Amino acid sequence: MDLNFNREEEEFRQKVRRFLEENMPKSGLVGTGREGREDKAWLEKSKAWQRKLHEAGYVALAWPKEYGGQAMDPVRQTIVNDEMVRANAPYLAGGSGLGMLGPTLISWGTEEQKKRYLPKILTAEEIWxxxxxxxxxxxxxxxxxxxxxxxxxxxxxxxxxxxxxxxxxxxxxxxxxxxxxxxxxxxxxxxxxxxxxxxxxxxxxxxxxxxxxxxxxxxxxxxxxxxxxxxxxxNEGWIVANATLFHERNMLGSATGSAQRFNRLLAIAKKIKRGGRALTEDPVFRQRLADLEIRVEAMRYHSLRQLTDQIRGKNPGVEGWINKLVGTELNHDLATAAMEAMGDYSMLSRDDGAALDHGYWPYEWMFSLGLVIGGGTSHIQKNIIAERGLKMPKSR
Ligand SMILES: Cc1cc2nc3c(=O)[nH]c(=O)nc-3n(C[C@H](O)[C@H](O)[C@H](O)COP(=O)(O)OP(=O)(O)OC[C@H]3O[C@@H](n4cnc5c(N)ncnc54)[C@H](O)[C@@H]3O)c2cc1C
Known part of the structure; x- marks a missing residue:
């Protein structure tokens, strides 16, 4: 088994990385992009950013060519997604259209619906x-x-x-x-x-x-x-609704995103001292870091397994639910570890000059808790995995 990307794919990755370095908005859109969404100026900037990405050919690469995609294999899309997370690129205002409705319409929409809606999803002309x-x-x-x-x-x-x-x-x-x-x-x-x-x-x-x-x-x-x-x-919308839910669950857990958060946690743990030594030297906290890193690494392999299935055209199954369940809980646990590491400083938000790591963690802790619930709570994911994946009896 070869878990590496091939030479062309690595060259493509370098191209995407350079594009992001040269073109990513420097101001007006915060890296996580989750803030200020009620602000019209944010929306216009976010739409412009999506248009730029689309013109460069980095949006919805796997969509069919007749609807504005490039019919590329899912590996290229994964590389773009990974590089966006790595660069802390701003969230796209058109994310729901790109990640949920678009793929659903490709499978379930009429020809008229696909021609009418898909191109405007790509250019962020219509937000869903x-x-x-x-x-x-x-x-x-x-x-x-x-x-x-x-x-x-x-x-x-x-x-x-x-x-x-x-x-x-x-x-x-x-x-x-x-x-x-x-x-x-x-x-x-x-x-x-x-x-x-x-x-x-x-x-x-x-x-x-x-x-x-x-x-x-x-x-x-x-x-x-x-x-x-x-x-x-x-009257048969339930089946279409589930197709969208599948795409949503896949969208919510990103192995690269978890790895980024882990590295950020590690960086502050090296700076914070407890009992005269850095937290990374503290045996109890080291144990915790090791546990989290193992989970981050397991998610990386899980996402590679999902990618392999996609390349082989295998129907996405229980892996998507695992991705959502484990990925969102892991992100919240990473934030919880950071909050505990920071002690009293975890109370200070982004607006406070004394906040550690620019006040990233208190916000991340609250936001990541929302994602454990949104798109179907962890309890519901566990029920589905048990019933459909492990074929256990239905919960009542
Ligand atoms: C940040 C965020 C964004 C969201 N965005 C959207 C959106 O854009 N569009 C949209 O339509 N919805 C959205 N939602 C709603 C989301 O889908 C629901 O919150 C979620 O499905 C849970 O439903 P509920 O809030 O009604 O909780 P409930 O269903 O009332 O659940 C309450 C508790 O009971 C547990 N529970 C319920 N049933 C069972 C069971 N059978 N077995 C075990 N435990 C159970 C749940 O796990 C939970 O802990 C969003 C939610 C969040 C947090």
Whole structure:
């Protein structure tokens, strides 16, 4: 088994690295890119950054050529993703379209939908949000109640979504609605595309514990959506919804991202002293670092295994859920270790001049906790892995 990238791939990596060094925005977009998302100036800068990446050929490399992709093998996309994380490149405003809706439409969309939506996802001309969760329907997503009635050539949508990330600036939403209230709960759901500028939509930002306004409540009051915006078959949206969830889970855990965080943790542990010596010399903390590094390394091999499966065209299975479960928990554990290492200094945020490591860790600790929940909580991932991966009896 050869776990190395070949010569052409390494040359490609160097090219991407140089591009990022020369072109990455130097100001106005923070590295993690998670802050200030309610700010219009941030949005415009983030869109411009995505356009630049797209023009250079570094966005959605594996998408088919007829929809603006390059039909490349998944290795190139992985290399670009890794280099973006390594360079601490800003988050892309069009991330939900690129990572979730785009791949779903490629498999499930009509030709008209693919031609209409995919090119504008690539150029960040249209920003998407995900309208799945509702009050009372998170883990039990299939219990959702937002209703869409068919009237002539349109759906008329009424109801409420919640925790909708980026809805405050999104142009479009991929949304789950109940189209047959009489059917068993997984059956009467449809997957539709809603223009967020349609009359009857109200978006109310929610403030997260990080202080960001990352997600929102979205209310629908007789919102009219053309029938041609249905993806997949009427009342059979659950299967399309799961395709999107798979892509989302894959997006949320990045082995390179965890390795970056580990290195950052190591760097502060070398500087912080306990009992007259650096934390890296403290036997108890060393044990903890070793445990975390083993998990980071295991995730690296796991992601290589997933990549191999993708190259071989094997259907993505339980590995995606493992990626989400282990990757997001690992990131939170890395942040927890850093917070404990910093002791009282862990209280100081980015605005405080005395904060260690520029106040990165308190923010990261709170944000990474959100990702353990978003995209399906750890408990739910464990249930799925047990039932579908290990074929254990269903939980009640
Ligand atoms: C940062 C962030 C961003 C998000 N962005 C979006 C978005 O853009 N669009 C969107 O639609 N949603 C979004 N969400 C919502 C997310 O999908 C839900 O929060 C998640 O699915 C959990 O649902 P819930 O919050 O209703 O919790 P609940 O389902 O009420 O769960 C509460 C607790 O009970 C546990 N639990 C529930 N059922 C079971 C079970 N069967 N077995 C074991 N334990 C169980 C859960 O693990 C959890 O600990 C986001 C959430 C976060 C945190």
């Amino acid at each position: 949000c995900q309208g799945y969760s509702e009050p009372g329907s998170g883990s039990d997503l299939a219990s959702l109640r937002t209703r869409a009635e068919i009237v002539g050539d349109e759906f008329v949508v009424n109801g409420q979504k919640v925790w909708t990330s980026g809805a405050q600036y999104a142009d479009m939403m991929f949304c789950l609605v109940r189209t047959d209230p009489e059917a068993p709960k997984h059956r009467g759901i449809s997957y539709i595309l809603i223009d967020m500028h349609t009359p009857g939509i109200t978006v109310r930002p929610l403030v997260q514990m990080t202080g960001d306004r990352g997600f929102n409540e979205v209310f629908f009051d007789n919102v009219r959506v053309p029938r041609k915006n249905l993806v997949g078959k009427l």
